[in-house]
Amino acid sequence: MAVEVVEAPWGAGVPVERFEEILKADKSHLIKAVLVTHNETATGVRSDIAAVRRALDAAGHSALLLVDGVSSIGCMDFRMDEWAVDVAVTGSQKGFMLPVGLAIVAFSRRAIAAIEQADLPRTFFDVRDMARSYANGAYPYTPAVGLLNGLKVSAEMLMAEGLENVFARHRRIASGVRAAVAAWGLELCAAEPSLYSETVSAIRTPSGFDANTIISHAAQKYDVAFGVSLGEVAGKLFRIGHLGSLTDVMMLSGLAAAEMAMADVGIPIRLGSGVAAAQDHYRAAHADRYKVAA
Amino acid sequence: MAVEVVEAPWGAGVPVERFEEILKADKSHLIKAVLVTHNETATGVRSDIAAVRRALDAAGHSALLLVDGVSSIGCMDFRMDEWAVDVAVTGSQKGFMLPVGLAIVAFSRRAIAAIEQADLPRTFFDVRDMARSYANGAYPYTPAVGLLNGLKVSAEMLMAEGLENVFARHRRIASGVRAAVAAWGLELCAAEPSLYSETVSAIRTPSGFDANTIISHAAQKYDVAFGVSLGEVAGKLFRIGHLGSLTDVMMLSGLAAAEMAMADVGIPIRLGSGVAAAQDHYRAAHADRYKVAA
Amino acid sequence: MAVEVVEAPWGAGVPVERFEEILKADKSHLIKAVLVTHNETATGVRSDIAAVRRALDAAGHSALLLVDGVSSIGCMDFRMDEWAVDVAVTGSQKGFMLPVGLAIVAFSRRAIAAIEQADLPRTFFDVRDMARSYANGAYPYTPAVGLLNGLKVSAEMLMAEGLENVFARHRRIASGVRAAVAAWGLELCAAEPSLYSETVSAIRTPSGFDANTIISHAAQKYDVAFGVSLGEVAGKLFRIGHLGSLTDVMMLSGLAAAEMAMADVGIPIRLGSGVAAAQDHYRAAHADRYKVAA
Amino acid sequence: MAVEVVEAPWGAGVPVERFEEILKADKSHLIKAVLVTHNETATGVRSDIAAVRRALDAAGHSALLLVDGVSSIGCMDFRMDEWAVDVAVTGSQKGFMLPVGLAIVAFSRRAIAAIEQADLPRTFFDVRDMARSYANGAYPYTPAVGLLNGLKVSAEMLMAEGLENVFARHRRIASGVRAAVAAWGLELCAAEPSLYSETVSAIRTPSGFDANTIISHAAQKYDVAFGVSLGEVAGKLFRIGHLGSLTDVMMLSGLAAAEMAMADVGIPIRLGSGVAAAQDHYRAAHADRYKVAA
Structure with missing residues (x-):
């Protein structure tokens, strides 16, 4: 064989x-x-x-x-x-x-x-x-x-929940993550939008910054576990998992942690910028379904 | 008696x-x-x-x-x-x-x-x-x-964890919440800093906005439970609990949810502004203890 | 009042x-x-x-x-x-x-x-x-x-399970306990059959034997908890609880433990005699429902 | 290879x-x-x-x-x-x-x-x-x-518990099971005492009785799971597991269930006989350690 x-x-x-x-x-x-x-x-x-x-x-x-x-x-x-x-x-x-x-x-x-x-x-x-x-x-x-x-x-x-709703929730949460990445001025490992995963986002760190330092620092200081990178991209990206029993708001805490960890290692990230981009996205989603009573 | x-x-x-x-x-x-x-x-x-x-x-x-x-x-x-x-x-x-x-x-x-x-x-x-x-x-x-x-x-x-560390953690988390409230331009129910609780913050909503609407909207759309207000202040404030098994990052998700719910009801809140203020506070805390390796 | x-x-x-x-x-x-x-x-x-x-x-x-x-x-x-x-x-x-x-x-x-x-x-x-x-x-x-x-x-x-079946199960288990007590030659505290509880049996120990000794001995040696007696009957009876999520076979282990503890303190109990009486009762119950294939 | x-x-x-x-x-x-x-x-x-x-x-x-x-x-x-x-x-x-x-x-x-x-x-x-x-x-x-x-x-x-005590507990429980098997007049699959397992006993049923019928009957009527037999001895023995978090008294309920199931299929077993033999064994074990106060 x-x-x-x-x-x-x-x-x-x-x-x-x-x-x-x-x-x-x-x-x-x-x-x-x-x-x-x-x-x-x-x-x-x-x-x-x-x-x-x-x-x-x-x-x-x-x-x-x-x-x-x-x-x-x-x-x-x-x-x-x-x-x-x-x-x-x-x-x-x-x-x-x-x-x-x-x-x-x-x-x-x-x-x-x-x-x-x-x-x-x-x-x-x-x-x-x-x-x-x-x-x-x-x-x-x-x-x-x-x-x-x-x-x-x-x-x-x-x-x-309904499989269609489960898939839609993962799409919505993932889109929010990508909105945050764009707001940070960073890029995903995935080469183009048709390839974007709805369950995990691998974020490329700017050159000169070791992704593994961000990951270990986030674990130590903020008790948040980001995923490491392997092989050719080792040290060049960190991963955010966003699947399973997860809500929009839970996702925002992961984005906020990423912002702090990146800022701590010296990446010029404006705090709250990625969170705000994701918030914008999550607010808009189903806006009609959750309309506030006048 | x-x-x-x-x-x-x-x-x-x-x-x-x-x-x-x-x-x-x-x-x-x-x-x-x-x-x-x-x-x-x-x-x-x-x-x-x-x-x-x-x-x-x-x-x-x-x-x-x-x-x-x-x-x-x-x-x-x-x-x-x-x-x-x-x-x-x-x-x-x-x-x-x-x-x-x-x-x-x-x-x-x-x-x-x-x-x-x-x-x-x-x-x-x-x-x-x-x-x-x-x-x-x-x-x-x-x-x-x-x-x-x-x-x-x-x-x-x-x-x-050490009781002193437990108390310090609650102080740090609460201070971050108060930094967020200040960034939103809002006020606490507690009349002055010496009265601020380290375990719960009651936030006054601007006049013209019903706090209970924020609370029920946050529960419905974002699956987040804020506390209702009672008696004389009923409808005038919502409460964020921040005690027990809680980390800085978990707190940020509550603040992010408050921002979205307030924005949804029409309060002119800049998304991410409170989160950023709390992030600033949490990053600074123990900065020397969690120094990033050069 | x-x-x-x-x-x-x-x-x-x-x-x-x-x-x-x-x-x-x-x-x-x-x-x-x-x-x-x-x-x-x-x-x-x-x-x-x-x-x-x-x-x-x-x-x-x-x-x-x-x-x-x-x-x-x-x-x-x-x-x-x-x-x-x-x-x-x-x-x-x-x-x-x-x-x-x-x-x-x-x-x-x-x-x-x-x-x-x-x-x-x-x-x-x-x-x-x-x-x-x-x-x-x-x-x-x-x-x-x-x-x-x-x-x-x-x-x-x-x-x-069906409430009628739940009640029938408690009746069956309790009858088995009472069959064991009769086989031991002992008596219940309850004065007559119409008063018998289906959920707890209080068993009178022969005069000269302290029921509390049986209880503490069973706890220490056999890890089985019998109930103590109170007030006028203190030291004169021990109690077997038989309610809730319980099967016939689980009950037999309690009866077996009671036999060993009573024998250990010197009460002339034939080992296995109460168990056998209860087994007889449990085998007969629903005998038609659980008939063994020929 | x-x-x-x-x-x-x-x-x-x-x-x-x-x-x-x-x-x-x-x-x-x-x-x-x-x-x-x-x-x-x-x-x-x-x-x-x-x-x-x-x-x-x-x-x-x-x-x-x-x-x-x-x-x-x-x-x-x-x-x-x-x-x-x-x-x-x-x-x-x-x-x-x-x-x-x-x-x-x-x-x-x-x-x-x-x-x-x-x-x-x-x-x-x-x-x-x-x-x-x-x-x-x-x-x-x-x-x-x-x-x-x-x-x-x-x-x-x-x-x-102490490994020596854990081993002794398994030995004691297994010996009690074997005492019951002897009292029933039955034999183990294990050919001689030096081979006896302390964690599982495979009991040969008398010829003419299908062990699998005993097992399925015990499961249906008494909610007790005995182990099936395989290969050459299929249908000729049933197994009692006796390992892990187990006490003497828990073991007795398994023996009592085996007696009832065997009696139900027609094997001439005296109810309580195996239980009594095991009780004798368990009472004697550590008799000095758990001596009843005079």
Whole structure:
């Protein structure tokens, strides 16, 4: 089993055209699966899964489409059926608002068929054992009962809010964050608006300032945890997560903390400027729905 | 048993001189106890308990000193022994950061003696039953075990942080709130700085704006609960609580929400202005302790 | 306000005939209320509230009927309307299976009317403040939100099991306990079967054996808490509580512990004899419902 | 990589002599590791890890010793250093009394060295990533913070009780279970006393009775979960787990439930007989420590 990694610059999305070329060139269908990350947590970049599906279809290729939806599913629109995703994976600790502990995996019928035909030896990760047990209302190993109960509750919470409303809330909160970043005169790692993630924003710090210093300072002085950066962009950006059980006002405290931490390290940020830009955005959202009585 | 209520304007502290007059006039010591609220939750006013003690002493009066410390104990400096307080009461749900459910009462030796001599019939509130049971490591009724365990943990948390640090944190957070109020061009209900509470700020809204509209709007649109006003000041102020398990950054989200709600009802507030004033204050606090590495 | 206490022997129920005599003698209706305990926790005695209502009616007396249902409501059949109870009180920590903290009080229309006409000064216990707040979906003081949410859940649990099933479960568990007591050759404090409580059994120890020694020994050696006895029967009985979230099998462990503790202090108990009697009872219950497949 | 499985009858322990033969025959040390289960959960059989170590030493073999201690560590004596175990694994949900979720793995210095030299590709299970992060007080992936905090508490609980006391408690509870089994006239799956597990007992049902019927009946009628049997002994035994946060009295309820369920399916069990045998055992344990005051 060989793996071909398609490189893309940090901040870019999945290079769909390159995927299509490779798939078209693979006349004998040696490629068994295409793996894509829907929402890149390290860079705050959302890729276009529908386009990857179109590339597969354009190439007439039979490869399975496997999607890492860890930081998107339950927060951003994800269309398992419409995009003909074959395997989608997420965790309990993001959109489902639970502690870490569950890997949640969905399979298409084609993926199920592929599992049956696969001849790689499997033990713990053999989902057929789970399928067999599920059929009897059971579980093949000791189940994480607490998390499974929690998943039931968080799924009910998401359905009660309405998935469309959940997605809209994430969009609104993320737009506010981006308004703040613009007000600070800074840039996101994501190269262009179509790539902006609704669940995490990676903010490039001005040259000469170490992003990791901002992060450790914010943790120490303000008890706020920003995300570190990795690889090529290490030290060049810090990340703000904005997903799950989050309100506009909770988001503002993160923006206010970022302003203070950046000011403390010497970045010429006007305090309150990013907060005000986000406030403007949040006030306007649903303005008609929450009209103040005259 | 007659009760004499000493009136004071909303926003004023306990009128200590008036207390002293009344006590001096009570030659035959008919007054059995003086009741004072240390921190008036409805107005954000802190009274000077040490001064009340001095008034009692100046009058040579034997009345007991009973203090309501519900919203001060565990947050603001309270000196049971130094001020010779006879009965102090607080709850589990404020400085002790627990759910509602425990009334926590402390008695001086003089208060204990008064309890023994009192001839009012008592049943549930007869603390002697508790004293007797405590002596055997027991409780006279079914105890709220969960809250008692919680109280042990919260007391340990307060001692681990250090009471002086806990008080300083509340002072710092409150000062930031007051910096925001000043930046908004608004005023507190508390009449002067010596009366400012470190745990709750009652903010007067400009005339023509109903504070209750701000409060209900903030709850509906922003999911943030501000406190309503009562009595003479009803509709004229809204309250921000800032006590317990709270950080500077958490406070900023409350200030940001107040800004948006005030702007939404038409008060000419510059968004981010109060937040920036508080950020300035919080950045400066302990600046030397959290110095950024060069 | 005078209070007339009607004495009854320990182990007897409410002396209904004596109540009727007193009520008939009170021609001018000076008696404002009759207070009765439905289920006496200290003795494991259930009184006949319906009969007390009949005594009131037979006397044509207008006194309110106040019932302490702390250890019965939610476990044993209680008919507020049918028995024309005016005030019923219970707590969160018994049939509702929650931590201590809520007093749950129900009022009849007559009781509400009496509250309006009463002229005793009231503050904290003035339920009219609660009624006014409830009408606005609010609460007059800081509410115990956690316990109120818990009450919602426990009420849902009781309704899901079905009140009739909940009562039947308590009857079945209590009958098993009584079968064990009979097998041990011991007697209950409750004087006769019609008085047997379904939620607590007070067991008389043979003369020469201190019940309190059994209780403290069981706590120390077996980590099991039996209830102490009070007043005239102090040291003469120990109590087994059997209410709330309890199964037949959980009950058996309490009986087994009682056997070991009694044997340890020298009471000639055959180990397993009471357990076996209760097992017989529990096996027979619903035998048809849980028939083993052939 | 080839795997040689050494078969042993159900109910037998690890065949140490056979291990020694195989190891001695492997002159060129092709065998890289010997895997042994300390306590076989499916059969209630404890194997002699010290003997396996001696077999390795007697053969002068360099293979690593890998031990599955899932259902023994934290309950039964386990000597990582004395037995020179190279890798030991357990979970959070057994002796550590927590929810499922943590795999807890310990490595010897030799195992660490082997990890460094291994050339199998590894990603998620590469413990070197963890070692590197631990060195900075961090974690390579999103950590299960709740379970890690829980592990701290459960480790403190075990140390507060004292490991020797924890082991003695498991021995005492298990002996009581075995006394009950003997009183019922039944046999364990474990072939002889030296193999008896202190944490789980697998009980053979008399021929003609399906163990799975007992298990499902106990679950339905008595709300008690016994363990099913697998493989060759499927339907021939049911298992009682007795580990973790467990007292003698809690154990008795499990035994009482087993008696009722067995009687219900027609096995000629005298109710209370096994309970009485266990009670005898538990009463005697520490009899001097818990002597009743004269």
